[in-house]
Amino acid sequence: xxxxxxxxxxxxxxxxxxxxxxxxxxxxxxxxxxxxxxxxxxxxxxxxxxxxxxxxxxxxxxxxxxxxxxxxxxxxxxxxxxxxxxxxxxxxxxxxxxxxxxxxxxxxxxxxxxxxxxxxxxxxxxxxxxxxxxxxxxxxxxxxxxxxxxxxxxxxxxxxxxxxxxxxxxxxxxxxxxxxxxxxxxxxxxxxxxxxxxxxxxxxxxxxxxxxxxxxxxxxxx
Amino acid sequence: xxxxxxxxxxxxxxxxxxxxxxxxxxxxxxxxxxxxxxxxxxxxxxxxxxxxxxxxxxxxxxxxxxxxxxxxxxxxxxxxxxxxxxxxxxxxxxxxxxxxxxxxxxxxxxxxxxxxxxxxxxxxxxxxxxxxxxxxxxxxxxxxxxxxxxxxxxxxxxxxxxxxxxxxxxxxxxxxxxxxxxxxxxxxxxxxxxxxxxxxxxxxxxxxxxxxxxxxxxxxxxxxxxxxxxxxxxxxxxxxxxxxxxxxxxx
Numbered sequence: 444x445x446x447x448x449x450x451x452x453x454x455x456x457x458x459x460x461x462x463x464x465x466x467x468x469x470x471x472x473x474x475x476x477x478x479x480x481x482x483x484x485x486x487x488x489x490x491x492x493x494x495x496x497x498x499x500x501x502x503x504x505x506x507x508x509x510x511x512x513x514x515x516x517x518x519x520x521x522x523x524x525x526x527x528x529x530x531x532x533x534x535x536x537x538x539x540x541x542x543x544x545x546x547x548x549x550x551x552x553x554x555x556x557x558x559x560x561x562x563x564x565x566x567x568x569x570x571x572x573x574x575x576x577x578x579x580x581x582x583x584x585x586x587x588x589x590x591x592x593x594x595x596x597x598x599x600x601x602x603x604x605x606x607x608x609x610x611x612x613x614x615x616x617x618x619x620x621x622x623x624x625x626x627x628x629x630x631x632x633x634x635x636x637x638x639x640x641x642x643x644x645x646x647x648x649x650x651x652x653x654x655x656x657x658x659x660x661x662x663x664x665x
Numbered sequence: 666x667x668x669x670x671x672x673x674x675x676x677x678x679x680x681x682x683x684x685x686x687x688x689x690x691x692x693x694x695x696x697x698x699x700x701x702x703x704x705x706x707x708x709x710x711x712x713x714x715x716x717x718x719x720x721x722x723x724x725x726x727x728x729x730x731x732x733x734x735x736x737x738x739x740x741x742x743x744x745x746x747x748x749x750x751x752x753x754x755x756x757x758x759x760x761x762x763x764x765x766x767x768x769x770x771x772x773x774x775x776x777x778x779x780x781x782x783x784x785x786x787x788x789x790x791x792x793x794x795x796x797x798x799x800x801x802x803x804x805x806x807x808x809x810x811x812x813x814x815x816x817x818x819x820x821x822x823x824x825x826x827x828x829x830x831x832x833x834x835x836x837x838x839x840x841x842x843x844x845x846x847x848x849x850x851x852x853x854x855x856x857x858x859x860x861x862x863x864x865x866x867x868x869x870x871x872x873x874x875x876x877x878x879x880x881x882x883x884x885x886x887x888x889x890x891x892x893x894x895x896x897x898x899x900x901x902x903x904x905x906x907x908x909x910x911x912x913x914x915x916x
Contacts, residue, residue, distance in 0.1 A: 599811065605806070608802045609799075609802040609805075612799045613799065657825075660742060664814060
């Protein structure tokens with residue numbers, strides 16, 4: 444199964460590497476959102492510093508809907524989903540593979556965005572270990588939930604509007620947990636960031652299990 | 666050629682639903698009487714304590730309704746039972762009303778008690794809002810149209826994901842006691858007066874009967890809609906066959 448998952452992940456990442464959608468469209472979009480937040484808060488540095496964690500993760504939430512939509516559209520065009528099923532790959536392996544591909548792309552965006560908040564908002568990272576751990580654990584949950592819900596809306600005409608309605612509320616616990624952990628790592632609020640990693644890990648595990656169990660039904664029926 | 670009309674009942678009422686409906690009316694009248702004239706003011710919350718007669722039953726019925734949706738969703742995914750699918754859908758619609766009522770009554774109660782309609786730092790409020798928005802998403806999935814079986818499967822997965830929130834909301838005031846303005850369970854903390862507690866329990870029973878009454882009607886409507894759709898399809902197929910037979914006979 445892991446070999447199949449890896450094959451699906453590398454397939455999606457190769458398509459991304461050749462099309463450069465994430466790097467030519469999604470990363471600039473994320474940077475733009477960061478700049479717009481700066482305008483909206485009137486370049487008020489103390490406020491920006493205080494809100495950096497939240498703004499970072501809200502931007503990631505927006506970016507995740509784009510990444511998931513892109514991941515879903517790869518399979519919906521030209522009946523690629525049917526071909527994937529006919530190839531004899533187990534649905535949980537497809538789910539894990541596609542989740543890995545989305546997670547890798549999101550992690551790449553997070554690295555760029557992190558550089559953005561350090562440069563534009565003058566954020567001072569006090570605990571790099573906590574920052575990396577939060578990014579990794581939160582991204583697993585986001586990618587798993589996104590891949591599952593992406594498959595759910597795959598056959599729907601208005602999927603571009605339905606996906607955010609479904610995905611963003613589901614990701615709300617990640618937004619809360621990851622923002623608190625970042626608050627600690629950036630020293631903006633006195634909280635124990637590591638304790639919030641437990642919530643993020645729990646969210647990730649639940650969504651990976653739920654996705655692996657139900658992805659097959661969605662792939663075949665919708 | 667016209668086909669005979671489908672043999673479907675003209676309404677969704679029955680003797681049982683009429684008894685349940687009457688029980689709800691009597692129950693609500695009793696609650697108004699007890700809530701406004703018998704139950705005393707609270708030492709801390711004064712008259713605003715009366716809001717719990719609606720708020721707590723609504724919150725409990727929200728859990729019940731969305732739990733039923735979750736069970737129905739699992740049963741659809743497992744057994745492909747249309748009956749359970751309709752139960753899940755009906756319960757979700759009623760649950761959204763109860764959840765909305767919980768949020769609104771909570772906000773109204775929060776204004777005199779916490780001095781704010783909404784408190785972002787309160788974990789139970791936030792998690793309840795997340796559940797409400799998720800179930801709005803569930804109903805959006807239901808309304809997307811398309812193949813009935815595919816819609817049911819999509820909605821069932823959303824129903825199961827949303828249900829994960831229920832135990833989190835319920836336990837949140839204990840798990841994150843330092844991140845909530847919400848009081849602990851009104852039922853178990855033993856701080857309520859006898860009549861207040863009795864009226865609140867009566868509210869839970871009345872809301873439960875109301876849920877059963879509305880579920881029965883909503884289920885029957887959904888069932889009749891399905892029968893009508895299937896009947897229309899059968900009619901259309903029969904009409905096309907008749908046309909084909911007539912044109913075949915003429916040639």
